[in-house]
Amino acid sequence: MATKSLKARHKALADNHRQLEILNGGIFDEGLLPYFKDKIAETGQFPLKPKRLEILQINVGYMCNQVCEHCHVDAGPDRKEIMTRETMGLCLEVIRNTGAHTLDLTGGAPEMNPDFRWFVEEAAKAGIQDFIVRSNLTIIKANKKYHDLPEFFKKYNIHVVSSMPHYTRGKTDKQRGNGVFDKSISALQELNAVGYGMPDSPLRLDLVYNPSGAYLPADQAALERDFKKALREDFNIYFHNLFAITNLPISRFLDYLIASENYEDYMYSLVEAYNPAAVQNVMCTNTISVSWDGWLYDCDFNQMLDLKVASKVKHIRDYNEDLLNDRKIVISQHCYGCTAGAGSSCQGVVA
């Protein structure tokens, strides 16, 4: 289990140009598999255009208390990219003037940003009603200063979306590090204790499942049934929905695919599972992703590849919704990850 980011280990794949070379070259360059743009063109969906903006997804920093094997952010304790209060101020300005109704906070561990709580409080004042925080769960147990997070989440009616790779200890710890399973279980019990995830509770607690290896997630509903049954029977834990998310072949997961000689097979699996119906609802069609330093992207994955929006407006300080809505979404071969099978987004399946 790695304890440092690819960046801190000076690995070649910490460089997004190298990642794009891989995604654009090899089996795609040789014509063995079709480029994503050609695939979506078959059903007249190229160029991909955004619909109405609904979600502002803000990455408040790449620092994290965990170093997960599959992390597309290459997050970890050694990452120092953290959103400043000044950039948060620019985001608040946009929140006041945009039609977006949902603020989706991610990271890293978003709670580790020293201004995280201030930002939530200010965003609530600015009129955000739907908050999502993508919490890794263990952060709640990581330090005394985070122990009251369940109460804080509750106060702002934050929708908590938490990662949980499996309902067994072995699979969870292999992907996320030793001890992660027990801490996650304990954190879920604390969230349940304040009302999160309970049947009919308005305090939403959803789990995110992503495969711990070079395979795609199967049927989300069946996985949800298995997770619910196991977590209830073994730990008396309740949650609302399970989102099955496909791992996209970038950053640490791409590094793993290549090192384990699974890259080509995985890309074949993604392309074989391509579902044109999923293209209509991929998250880049209703979301804008903002990086810790204020740049704008079509999604969090493009952010990690430094593929900024194809618009005159590229930074939150110049935000203009009309101009942005007129853009073409930037795509590459990693996009097959969001259109495989029933599709994949930060809210799980899309088709």
Place this chain on the structure above:
Amino acid sequence: MANSYYDPADLRKFGKITEWSEELGTKFFDYYNKVFEEGALSAREKSLIALAVAHVVKCPYCIDAYTKDGLQRGITKEEMMEAVHAGAAIESGATLVHGVQMMNKYNKLSM
């Protein structure tokens, strides 16, 4: 032509068998896909049965396919290994139950 009998990359070419017999190939895949849908048995249960049978018929392609299918369905390695033992137990049982035939023949031929 490959110089070994099995190539893992051949598995994803399985669908090509329809090219040489459209009707039979298509009928087979329709049947195959129908079998593994949710039914009286869950798709998860059928995946484990397929994994056990894959071992009994010693099909490397099927073993690759249903190990991956099981992972996708969240099936644990303990469940997978138990399924393989279930297949192996039936296979060895099938051998051993013929021991009765051997005993019968032995007894018949012996004074």
